[in-house]
Structures are given as structure tokens and as C-alpha cells.
Amino acid sequence: MEIEPVKDSRRFDRKKQIYDFVGRHCDSSGRARLFSGRTSDISLRGLGILIDSKDVPGEGDTVDVRIRVFDDEPPLKVVGFVCWRRNEESGERKKARLGIELTGMTDPVYSYRRWLEILTWN
Numbered sequence: 333m334e335i336e337p338v339k340d341s342r343r344f345d346r347k348k349q350i351y352d353f354v355g356r357h358c359d360s361s362g363r364a365r366l367f368s369g370r371t372s373d374i375s376l377r378g379l380g381i382l383i384d385s386k387d388v389p390g391e392g393d394t395v396d397v398r399i400r401v402f403d404d405e406p407p408l409k410v411v412g413f414v415c416w417r418r419n420e421e422s423g424e425r426k427k428a429r430l431g432i433e434l435t436g437m438t439d440p441v442y443s444y445r446r447w448l449e450i451l452t453w454n
Contacts, residue, residue: 344375347451353381353407355397357389365389371399376451378412378433388428389414395432401450408446409438 354368365387372380381397389395393414398407412434420427437443 344377346373346375346380347453348372349374349450349453351399351401353397353399355381355383355389355395357387357393357395359387372429374447374451376447378415378431379410381430381432383426383428383430385426388417388419388426389430391415391417394435396438397432401446405446406439406442408443410434410443410447411436411438 349371351371352368353371354366356364356366359365367383367385367387367389369381369383369385372382374380379397379399391414395412395414397410397412399410400407410432412432414430415433416431418429420429437447
């Protein structure tokens with residue numbers, strides 16, 4: 333019996349880009365929770381992130397993420413939702429890999445222009 337490989341359902345190519353970020357999501361009681369980590373890759377409509385934090389958003393949660401690309405420029409401010417999550421337990425702190433689908437940008441003109449620029453870097 334031949335097993336077919338799993339198809340990658342992504343519509344856009346990913347680029348390995350590693351940047352520090354801070355993010356925010358709301359817990360079930362509506363309180364804002366902060367998390368931080370690094371990006372692993374980005375695409376036109378999403379990003380992969382690695383979180384090492386006490387609070388990790390769950391699948392379906394809306395997140396607000398600020399990505400620091402350059403020290404002398406404001407961070408890119410993106411909004412999206414967690415479309416998948418893989419936990420990697422590590423003591424009291426939680427490590428997790430998340431896939432974020434972008435739904436918007438806080439400063440659309442500046443952020444989207446910069447987003448497209450970093451996608452074209454080698």
C-alpha cells in the first residue's frame with residue numbers, strides 16, 4: 333500500500349526570517365495577556381512564531397503582534413489569529429510553535445510596505 337505525502341495547504345511561499353516580537357491576546361475572562369518570542373518564518377499572509385512564555389494563546393485566539401525588524405524603526409504591528417499550535421512543555425514556562433494567519437495591520441500603509449520588503453530579502 334502506497335501512502336501519499338501530506339499536501340502543504342499554504343497558498344503563499346514562506347521565507348525564513350527571524351525577528352524578536354512581543355504579542356498580546358485576551359484570556360477567557362477578557363484580560364490582556366502578554367507573550368514574546370521569535371518569528372521562524374513569514375509569508376504574505378502569515379507567520380510562524382516560537383513562544384517561550386507563561387501565557388500562550390490557543391488555537392482560534394486573536395493576537396496583536398509587534399515585530400522588531402530594525403532597532404531604529406518602529407515595530408511592524410500585525411493582527412491575526414492562531415490557526416495552529418504545537419506545545420513543547422519546558423518546566424513552568426511553556427514553549428509553543430504557532431501559526432498565525434494575518435487579518436490586518438495596525439498601521440496598514442507603513443507596515444504592509446515593510447512586510448513586502450522583508451519578504452523580498454534573501
